[in-house]
Amino acid sequence: MILIIYAHPYPQHSHANKRMIELAGTLPNLEIRSLYQLYPDFNIDIAAEQAALSRADVVVWQHPMQWYSVPPLLKLWMDKVLAHGWAYGEGATALHGKSVLWAVTTGGGEQHFDIGDNPGFSVLGQPLQATALYCGLRWLEPFSMHCTFICDDDTLSTQAQAYQQRLANLLEVQHG
Numbered sequence: 725m726i727l728i729i730y731a732h733p734y735p736q737h738s739h740a741n742k743r744m745i746e747l748a749g750t751l752p753n754l755e756i757r758s759l760y761q762l763y764p765d766f767n768i769d770i771a772a773e774q775a776a777l778s779r780a781d782v783v784v785w786q787h788p789m790q791w792y793s794v795p796p797l798l799k800l801w802m803d804k805v806l807a808h809g810w811a812y813g814e815g816a817t818a819l820h821g822k823s824v825l826w827a828v829t830t831g832g833g834e835q836h837f838d839i840g841d842n843p844g845f846s847v848l849g850q851p852l853q854a855t856a857l858y859c860g861l862r863w864l865e866p867f868s869m870h871c872t873f874i875c876d877d878d879t880l881s882t883q884a885q886a887y888q889q890r891l892a893n894l895l896e897v898q899h900g
């Protein structure tokens with residue numbers, strides 16, 4: 725089972741993620757939890773989130789990039805749900821053997837990530853990758869959709885289809 729943890733602060737205004745979620749939602753054995761719709765008051769139901777994670781083989785963290793990072797509710801979700809004694813720490817094996825896919829959309833293109841002392845897009849995944857590995861999750865090759873500000877509808881749709889195919893392939897692997 726694939727679990728998409730979807731964090732878009734303004735899902736009704738989305739172009740890129742909306743298409744991705746719509747196509748992903750047509751797949752079997754896939755659950756979508758839209759954090760900003762479930763928790764508009766940021767009051768995350770930790771038990772419900774952990775139960776959903778327990779059901780999943782593959783976890784997807786899908787979100788638009790915000791200031792080179794994740795939207796605040798996804799960060800809070802990690803802080804609360806990936807709890808000591810459950811996700812990490814002595815004897816905590818709840819997430820061991822599961823995989824995680826980082827699926828991110830960005831307004832910027834390649835040059836947008838070409839600044840700072842450690843430039844490059846992949847550097848931005850490091851905190852998420854380290855978090856995943858620390859919890860015993862397997863880190864999959866991320867899925868990214870760039871230049872969303874200037875993409876036309878056809879390009880957005882093509883990339884959303886590529887995302888759907890990626891998820892379908894992961895489901896196929898799970899089912900052998």
Ligand SMILES: Cc1cc2nc3c(=O)[nH]c(=O)nc-3n(C[C@H](O)[C@H](O)[C@H](O)COP(=O)(O)O)c2cc1C
Pocket residue numbers: 732737738739740741742787788789790791792793829830831832833836872873
């Ligand atoms: C508060 C805020 C911060 C953002 N920061 C970045 C950023 O650091 N880098 C970037 O490439 N895009 C940034 N964006 C643009 C979003 O990533 C982009 O609009 C989104 O990926 C498009 O997906 P959507 O159509 O699903 O909303 C930011 C947008 C907002 C609202």
